[in-house]
Amino acid sequence: MESELIDLGAGGHVTHTPGEFGGWGLTATGRALDAERITDELENAGARTAVTEAYHRFLALNPELLDLCAAWQTRSAHGVLTANDHTDPGYDARILERLSDLDNRAQVVCAQLSAAVGRFGRYGPRLADALVRARSGALEYVATSTSSYHTVWFQLHEDLLATLGIPRF
Known part of the structure; x- marks a missing residue:
């Protein structure tokens, strides 16, 4: 995997940012190449209709997930919205x-x-996996960890948008 990223970097398709929050990221050229590959994959599989239908089902669930994450992170105490300190297990x-x-x-x-x-x-x-971890007491797996349910959900959403060629904004 690392060698593939280095090759893509040499081709100007990705860049690497060092540091704690660094990592690999697509360049404009890389995004164009990725869009082309995704389009080819979708068309070759004859899957555009199936992915589009699944995307619409995903969108129907998205507001519920956002509401759950908001409820997980905040609570109403005496009519005032506060951070959920997770001291109420119920x-x-x-x-x-x-x-x-x-x-x-x-x-x-x-x-x-x-x-x-x-x-x-x-x-x-x-x-x-994120849900199992959260239910077993690793509460950060709901909406805080880089492997949290919310993070994976966001990544799926981004992948669907890219796959279907839908701009984020």
């Missing part, structure tokens, strides 16, 4: 139960995406 359990329900429906969408285009197969297991 409250957190209710949010996790709702997230589990959402995940059941999200897994169906992930399976449909994976059946259409194999590279989408990584999202369902990553979402499920």
Whole structure:
């Protein structure tokens, strides 16, 4: 993997930023190449319709996930919105139960995406893993960790947008 990134860097498709928050990122040339490859993949698989339909099902779930993350991170105390300090296990359990329900429906969408285009197969297991970790007490796996449910959800959303050629804004 690293050698592929170095080759892509030599070709001007990616850059590497060092440091704690650094990493590899696409250049404008890399984004154009990626868009071309994604379009070819989608067309060669004959999967545009299936991915578009799954994307719309994903969009129907997205507001619920955003609401759950907001409820996870904040609480109303005496009519005032405050940060959720996670000292009320009952409250957190209710949010996790709702997230589990959402995940059941999200897994169906992930399976449909994976059946259409194999590279989408990584999202369902990553979402499920984040949920299992959160339910076992690693609360950062809901919306804080770089492997959190929210982060993986965001990555899936970005991948869907890129795959279908939908601009972010």
